[in-house]
Amino acid sequence: MSLADHLTAPVEDDEDRTPYSERGPAPIDVVAGFGFWLFLLSDIVMFSALFAAYAVLADHTAGGPDGVKLFNRGYVLIETMCLLFSSFTCGMCSLAIERRSAPATYLWAAVTFALGAAFLGLELSEFSRMIAEDAGPTRSAFLSAFFTLVGTHGLHVTLGLLWFVSMMAQVATLGFRPIVVRRLLCLTLFWHALDIVWIGVFTIVYLGARW
């Protein structure tokens, strides 16, 4: 096939060739999903400001303990695995939602909730241990930035857990009607986004990546 043939050959895909002006409004599923995707990206932009603050302040320990002394990598690996497996079980939950299978949805949501709660419990016990060791958020600029960044992520996980409870109640009472399914889609996207932010947290904060 010559280059000219290649360039003029029809493109084989399922894209709609109708002009945009004649396609009518996008279906509400697409609008809702895209809108929530934009929200998630803006949330990640907010996290990037906290990451920037942490990166600038990480060396300013004011004579207090630094990350090497405070963080236990084995502990963080367990937290990371909890969140990673919860992201996978959340994916299983969205497959169950697509099949409109309520028992499977409850099961996978419960597993996701348990893993998320385990992550949160580990994080809170780490925070309380640090505060008991006089390494609380008021100790140094480094610790202020640490508690703000990791605490904001933990707050998001908490909200996600509450959202899971709320959505399971809605599945139980309202069933898989379109608005419930859209909310479930947004919840699963939210949960996956939390895991993406956590990749940045464990790499930059706990593994101490510097440039």
Next chain:
Amino acid sequence: MNGPTRKGERTPGKGHGSVTTYLAGLGFAIVLTLASFWAAGTSAVWGPAVPILLAALAIGQMGVHVVFFFHISSGPGDANNFLALVFGIFVVGLVVFGSILIMANLDANMVPMDKLMKMQR
């Protein structure tokens, strides 16, 4: 004509996953996570190269999550989602690297604290 719905437009995370893709994503993510934790504590890699390796592994894992969990691709129906993602990455890059660059520059140009004390007397 499809009536009021458009053909070929996609929503993030919807209708393109299967058990296989989620399992593949989980597998890749576990390997990359373990590699990160290994790289942070190893002496097998030249010290100054470790942060670059960690950054590469983290970006790789974020890519795995976007592709296997969010199901975002650069394909035709995903143009809106993909462009939004690219813009998000752009802003994140500006905020993070811009802040670090500016603060490092200020830090380097600041009068040392002991000299500043003498000047104030």
